[in-house]
Amino acid sequence: MPSPQSAGFEVRLEKLAKLREQGIMPYGYRFERTHRAAEVQEWFTELTGKEVRVAGRLMTRRRHGKTQFAHIQDDSGRVQLYLRQDTLGPEPYERLELLDIGDFLGVRGEVFKTRTGEVTVNVLEWVLLAKSLRPLPEKFHGLRDVEARYRQRYLDIMVNPDSRRVFLLRSRIIGLIRRFLDARGFIEVETPVLQPIYGGAAARPFQTFYNVLEQEMFLRISDELYLKRLIVGGIERVYEIGKDFRNEGLDRFHNPEFTQIELYQAYADYSDMMALVEELFRFLALELYGTTEIEFAGRRIDFAKPWHRLRFIEALKERLGVDPLELSDSMLVKVAAGKGIEVQPGTSRAKLLDKLFSDLIQEKLIEPTFVIDHPKETTPLAKPHRLDPRLVERFEPVVCGMEVGNAFSELNDPIEQRQRFEDAVRRNEEFATLDEDYCLALEYGMPPTGGLGLGIDRLVMLFTDQNSIRDVILFPQLKKEK
């Protein structure tokens, strides 16, 4: 972190003082703009010779004695300014010496095209809107240092256009998802982030204390059990986009605080959810890029075609040479070890199966694929498979080896649901809970329901070709600097 004494700071403070001496307010209140930077370029034909008012941050500057060129940047892009002593007058021109790269300016001027063809504003009048006291990162290379890009994200998006692009796309993607679901009659809701009992996934929660209720609480690890209560209540198509929190690992694909969309549709099953995913991904690609193809990590992925279906058990059976469903827990551990996959003693069968699949198969699934029909014990909230009671009706959408979601035909038999919760708790599975209130809700009756969760961060990674989840999260947590 730069110190107060660092280069440029003192000099800029002096300029600030001089400006005040000259009666200039270095921090303005407002500025009426007629155009944004990009609009001046875009509408050049109509604007040429006309007066415009634009504002932005001073990003470049080339001085030539009695004239100078500069660029200001606003959120649409940049526009060049041309500043002449004979146009501005001696004092306002001289006062330009008190400006620095990084300052915010508002200008009034005439639009023209320079000899080299760049659309430019010939400035008639300028005002300082905010003085910058810190030197900006280098104009050509931008801000490269990964740690600095995360810790000072404002600098990253200020000077690295690609970073800005990612976050603008993130916003568009979320907007498009809403548009897609709203058009299909889904209702967006908000459910509690602070929950008295966590559930809907197997993950270590963050804990906190709710003073006025004098009660331990958890930050949600999933929205599932609340959204399904709403299905019970008669909201037939419902979704929520929000943060979930899992007090666990942090790597390229995982961030403890992440954004998920969960949606539930009454009278539907997991096949309907597969169709929805196929449509949604095609829609996103078309809206964002005008084609069904995207590029991720150097590969072209086409969402025009239906996704592959890969049965969880059959894929594992082929890879392991034996049917994992027919193996005892201890045999399964041995077979896993034979494939180089070691787990801590006491790891649940569900976790082991999951790990086997992730390590041996999932990372090779490049083409869009639904991994379907998982073993029952992996998924206590999914409905038994209609053709094979050892399995559940579940799928995980996988693209480029990356799991981007999870979906089921939702379990709506309250007796079986309670049994499945109790089994998981009895097997002492990590983070298994029994949500009595949810069981009560199910006892009132829940229609057949298809449910789907999608990791928004990973979705954004996929659609913006980013390698790390931290590159699609504006302010990823880092350790405190000491």
Place this chain on the structure above:
RNA sequence: GGGCCGUUAGCUCAGUAGGCAGAGCACCUGGUUUUUAACCCGGUGGCCGCAGGUUCGAAUCCUGCACGGCCCA
């Protein structure tokens, strides 16, 4: 938790037989009335991540720590 890599000026980076700490950009002085990574002259700027150790001498070698990245668990 383990392995590897990184940390040098505001930014981007050089810097090994261990011997005065470097460049470009930015900044400051001067010049320049159509430039655009403007240009020309001159200049300022360093806890070389932190703490120890080895050595006549350490950015450089060794140990530990901090922060970050990648890979593994």
